[in-house]
Amino acid sequence: MKFDRRLLINFDWMLLLLLLGLCVIGILNIYSAGYSLSDFKQETLYVKQAQWIMIGLVLMGITVCIDYHLICRYAYIIYAFSVLLLLLVALYGYTTHGSQRWIMIQGFSFQPSELVKLTTIIALAKYFDEHRIQKSYNLKELLIPFFIVFIPFSFILKQPDLGTALVLLIIFTSITFFVGVQWKSLVLAIVSVLIVTPFSWFFLKDYQRERIITFFNPESDPLGSGYHIIQSIIAVGSGGIIGKGYLKGTQTQLKFLPVQQTDFVFSVFAEEWGFMGALIVMVMFLALVLWCLKIALHSRDLLGMLISFGISMLIFWEVFINIGMVLGLLPVVGIPLPFLSYGGSSMIVLMVAMGFLMNISMRRFILHP
Amino acid sequence: MRTRLNEHEPGEFRSRFKIIFAVVSVMLCLLVLRMWHLQVIRGDELRQRSENNSVRLRKIKPLRGLVLDTGGHVLVDNQPSFDVIFVPNRTKKIHDVAYKLKDLYEARSIPFSLDIPDPGKKRWFSPVKLEKNISMKKLAVVETHATDLPGVAVEVVPTRLYLHGAAMAHIIGYTGEISREELKKDVADKANVGDIVGKDGLEKFLDQYIKGKCGAEQVEVNVLGKEIKVIGKIDPVPGYNVVLTVDVHLQKIAWDAMKDKAGAVVVMDPRDGSILALVSSPSFNPNLFNGGISSEDWEKLSSDPSHPMENRAIAGQYPPGSTYKLIVAAAALEEGLITPETAFTCHGSFDLGNRTYRCWNKHGHGRISLHRAIVESCDVYFYNLGKLLGVDKIAYYAHQFGLGKRTGIDLSREKPGFVPTKTWKQTRFKEPWQMGETISISIGQGFNLVTPLQLVNVYATLANGGTLYRPRLVKRIESMDGQIIKTFEPEQVGTLSLSRKNIEILQHALWGVVNEPGGTGHALSRKEADVCGKTGTSQVIGLPDDESARRRIKISAKYRDHALFTCYAPYKNPEIAIAVIVEHSGSGGAVAAPIARKIIDAYFEYKRSVHNKQQETVTVKKAEDHARR
Secondary structure (H helix, E strand, O other): OOOOHHHHHOOOHHHHHHHHHHHHHHHHHHHHHOOOOOOHHHHOHHHHHHHHHHHHHHHHHHHHHOOHHHHHHOHHHHHHHHHHHHHHHHHHOEEEOOEEEEEEEOOEEEOHHHHHHHHHHHHHHHHHHHOOOOOOEOOHHHHHHHHHHHHHHHHHHHOOOHHHHHHHHHHHHHHHHHHOEOHHHHHHHHHHHHHHHHHHHHHOOHHHHHHHHHHHOHHHOOOOHHHHHHHHHHHHHHOOOOOOOOOOOHHHHOOOOOOOOOOOHHHHHHHHHHHHHHHHHHHHHHHHHHHHHHHHHHOOOHHHHHHHHHHHHHHHHHHHHHHHHHOOOOOOOOOOOOOOOOOHHHHHHHHHHHHHHHHHHHOOOOOOO | OOOOOOOOHHHHHHHHHHHHHHHHHHHHHHHHHHHHHHHHHOHHHHHHHHHOOOEEEEEEOOOOOOEEOOOOOEEEEEEEEEEEEEOOOOOOOHHHHHHHHHHHHHHOOOOOOOOOOOOOOOOOOOOEEEEOOOOHHHHHHHHHOHHHOOOEEEEEEEEEEEOOHHHHHHHHOOEEEOOHHHHHHOOOOOOOOOOEEEOOHHHHHOHHHHOOEOEEEEEEEOOOOOEEEEEEEEOOEOOOEEEEOOOHHHHHHHHHHHOOOOEEEEEEEOOOOEEEEEEEEOOOOHHHHOOOOOHHHHHHHHHOOOOOOOOHHHHOOEOOHHHHHHHHHHHHHHOOOOOOOOEEEEOOEEEEOOEEEEOOOOOOOEEEEHHHHHHOOOHHHHHHHHHHHOHHHHHHHHHHOOOOOOOOOOOOOOOOOEOOOHHHHHHHHOOOOOHHHHHHHOOOOOOOEEOHHHHHHHHHHHHOOOEEEOOEOEEEEEOOOOOEEEEOOOOEEEEOOOOHHHHHHHHHHHHHHHHOOOOOOHHHOOOOOOOEEEEEEEOOOOOOOOHHHHHHHHHOHHHOOEEEEEEEEOOOOOOEEEEEEEOOOOOHHHHHHHHHHHHHHHHHHHHHHHHHHHHHHHHHHHHHHHHHO
16 A cells, blocks of 8 residues: 555644643543552552553554554454453453453453443444435334444443443444434334333342432442542542642542542542643543544544544543543443543553544545545 | 445534534533532532541451361461551651650550651551550550540451461461562452461462451541541451361371471371371461561571471472382382282392492391382382383382372472483483482482372372372361351372282282381281381482491481381271371381371270260160150
């Protein structure tokens, strides 16, 4: 393949800058979250996070280089592979904190449910690209895309990982709305969901029910997730306008906060940097999501548009749900905050997703034969 | 142009994008509004709350499971330890408090054994353990001066109590705080700093069953860091109890017999490979490790030249000496090279090339056949067998008896021993095998090495008629209320390819060693139980030919021979097999056999007393039944 100079000219520096900025904030913040713990395991998390970012950047670079049309030729195979990994998790994965989410590969633990988010988006994009309809889709035509999502969804729900499963469902809904649904079908779907929902209560695990109950009444469980919400709200609020200062958040350093390197990482940041700091991060996230949507808008074909739209929605919903949870607006469901939460699988998958966006962005003027 | 957008689509998508841009912006602004609400409007109020935040989550350590012997006697229990901890708060610095505590102690002339932390250290946030396992006197001081010692609290944590101390230390092992390395290996992310884990022995091997699960407690503390009340609590789950195959009665007898010697004793039930006793001497007091061993004690233990921390029963590798003759005899019989009647003449020495190999009896045994050769342990007879067999044939049978590899007992750090072969020597030394080396091997000297555990397994295998078992220490794992969690069944790991007839010939010869006149193990001859056995003496160094030089060297304890004895009883249907090794102490018959005898006596005496008791209860029951009628 001949190298096209336009690729380099059109490279999306803005996107790279935004995500690197968020990563740097993430590392500094994880360092602070683990600062007071004499536990060396936590102390070195920021080093590990930096390593994950490095690995992610390399994979991102590789993703950028290969034309996304070529990658998408194998979209279903990649999708099937990631679902297979989920199956392996169900069979051989190991369990922490009561859910079976990880598999070990060569001494590294990996969370295939993170990968599935991306592969499902790509598979959906390919499907809708190949099955175009003049106006909008009806329920029958949405059956196959629904199953593309439902298979990994049920695996993840079984682990159990309610948060990730929900994100998958929300992404599906977002993309479906985007490609267009007939009004009649939409009403039918909503009605059937409303009928099914009460029954699904019986399929939830005890701890999931507890979380939903405590969301509506945090004081009912001061030791469990209610404690998390209360402490998180105190942490965020006590940051005030300018924050308590880096490494000086008492909620964080005295370990009142739960899982402060992962799901509640934003409350660490909000406590130490205050409203000003949190606002900057929010603006960065808003800019990132809007920029990703802009890439979707300007992509030169439907496939690129759908992929970039799906990834934009992935980031948007994860940010919204995570921060909503930290601020006590949404129940505690355990979703990582993109680029800021500690976690290798999530970081690497996000980086590859960003690679896809850059890929689509810099090929927007090149006609595909 | 399949991939291009439809003609009408761009406009439609553009309008959808407008909606999405708006929705995304509005929703994220909603979050910002909430932040404004929390941080700006409620900021002062929540900062107050964070400063008065007095609710802490505290871990509660679980009780480790008990360890019981085969009869249900408790071997390892738990006991409370009172630790002084410092919970950091915002105003007080740890070194101020530590000095205050020191003053309080000194005023009452109680020794203060704590390194006061460096005030320059930045990490003043995490709780620090000031002193472990304090005495009642100190406890009284700390509790009565609670108000003078802000942040100081007394924590009650369970620690281990090893009821039999050194006698069982090598089986049970000890516990300690999890180390950095162990934390790194914990891929499942289940362990935490400060967790108590098994460090050696069964404590380590069975850690996953014994350790239990941490609980947590939400406590409200006042400004001084004192607890006011418990708000919520999740109880810790105690670990499972472990029932061993070990019989504490036999273990104590074996330990008492070995206490002031160096060596090991292993007692096994040949019917299923259960270990009844396992002693390694010298030993150590595992209670020293409770709540962390002091560096002074550790220094003493680790630098002791007699290596008390080494489990000689599984990790001590010794030349098997004459106890190896059983394997050579088995090989020669089964290969058809000799019959029980085949005889050789012993003049007290054996010549091969220009070297002379001596028999222990320099006057010679005369013309001797297999049975008497084993009974009297004639070396020359076995030199002849070795020459007929060659090293690889011997190795083949040694492997069948489980030598040269780990037995797989439920303990870590077991050593495999060693069985030499021609190919091994070629690859290791790039030299061909010498016939002379086979001659040494055939009486258990030279390259071959066995552990006491392997040795007892060899004789147990012969005793039960040819089944090699994996030695097992653990019978089952039970929950607190006696429900069985897991049972460890006997495991057969191999069978001898010896014919029934040959096994019986060998068993009879071992009976002769103890029960026939002139047998080397005559010390064990007793009426109640027919004991079969074999003595052994393993040379530590090659001895010079000159008789007076030999005597001179033997005086020095370091070069004295190891005494070995291994036996089983009764002759028919054996129930107990024993191996005894006493380091640098002389001949097996004189030193090791009496130790085995003590154990056998105790075993049969105990069995008889249990039997009598049962008889009594049966008679009493019968009498009661009779009376009722």
